[in-house]
Amino acid sequence: ETGVTQTPRHLVMGMTNKKSLKCEQHLGHNAMYWYKQSAKKPLELMFVYNFKEQTENNSVPSRFSPECPNSSHLFLHLHTLQPEDSALYLCASSQDLVQRVLYEQYFGPGTRLTVT
Amino acid sequence: AQTVTQSQPEMSVQEAETVTLSCTYDTSESDYYLFWYKQPPSRQMILVIRQEAYKQQNATENRFSVNFQKAAKSFSLKISDSQLGDAAMYFCAYRSAGNNDMRFGAGTRLTVKP
Numbered sequence A: 001e002t003g004v005t006q007t008p009r010h011l012v013m014g015m016t017n018k019k020s021l022k023c024e025q026h027l028g029h030n031a032m033y034w035y036k037q038s039a040k041k042p043l044e045l046m047f048v049y050n051f052k053e054q055t056e057n058n059s060v061p062s063r064f065s066p067e068c069p070n071s072s073h074l075f076l077h078l079h080t081l082q083p084e085d086s087a088l089y090l091c092a093s094s095q096d097l098v099q100r101v102l103y104e105q106y107f108g109p110g111t112r113l114t115v116t
Numbered sequence B: 001a002q003t004v005t006q007s008q009p010e011m012s013v014q015e016a017e018t019v020t021l022s023c024t025y026d027t028s029e030s031d032y033y034l035f036w037y038k039q040p041p042s043r044q045m046i047l048v049i050r051q052e053a054y055k056q057q058n059a060t061e062n063r064f065s066v067n068f069q070k071a072a073k074s075f076s077l078k079i080s081d082s083q084l085g086d087a088a089m090y091f092c093a094y095r096s097a098g099n100n101d102m103r104f105g106a107g108t109r110l111t112v113k114p
Helices: none
Strands: A004-007 A010-013 A018-025 A031-037 A044-050 A053-057 A064-070 A073-079 A087-094 A111-115 B003-005 B010-014 B019-021 B024-026 B032-039 B046-052 B064-069 B074-079 B088-096 B102-104 B108-113
Touching (some): A018 A031, B010 B019, B024 B074, B046 B074
Antiparallel strands (some): B003 B024, B019 B074
16 A cells, blocks of 8 residues: 555445545655546546645536645545546645656545446 | 647557557646556556656666657657556656646556466
């Protein structure tokens, strides 16, 4: 394992439900990421946090709401999702996001989300 | 915006043989990083190899090596002496040196035949 954990591993929710995905990293990193992985599509970067501050929001619908209370934890709050939001949601972390410095991202196992 | 293209949705290789996975990218930048990630079935994605665009020398990690052709915007991955454990989805990724946005290709599913 890479030191990045995600819970739950599987989630089935209705379109009117509210749920949260959790990510925790034990690597001492300061940057954390949410990605969406859909079948036969490239991995999509959703949000980036660096030192608990959001630095990227790639035009993600407001029904996805991230929260980063500290550098070790990252949440993705979900509400009124659509069936097309069904996907594998991956969390990743890396050392500080410093431009022109190459830091590897470590990925969690993902949460398989199904919206019914 | 940068795009990453992996033209081979699926590839197969015989155990102990060599296979090359293709990746091309589109960018107007001169300073960037390229990566190959491996995602085994039901397991976490891990970094296989990385390349800084300013380095002319191709990166190598044990049985994994890349052929980085900057002018052609090509970044292929060569796996030598393929092993059963190499079976996975392989993703090519691009990251600009100037921002934090990572772009991934759609992936290539590699099957290793015993």
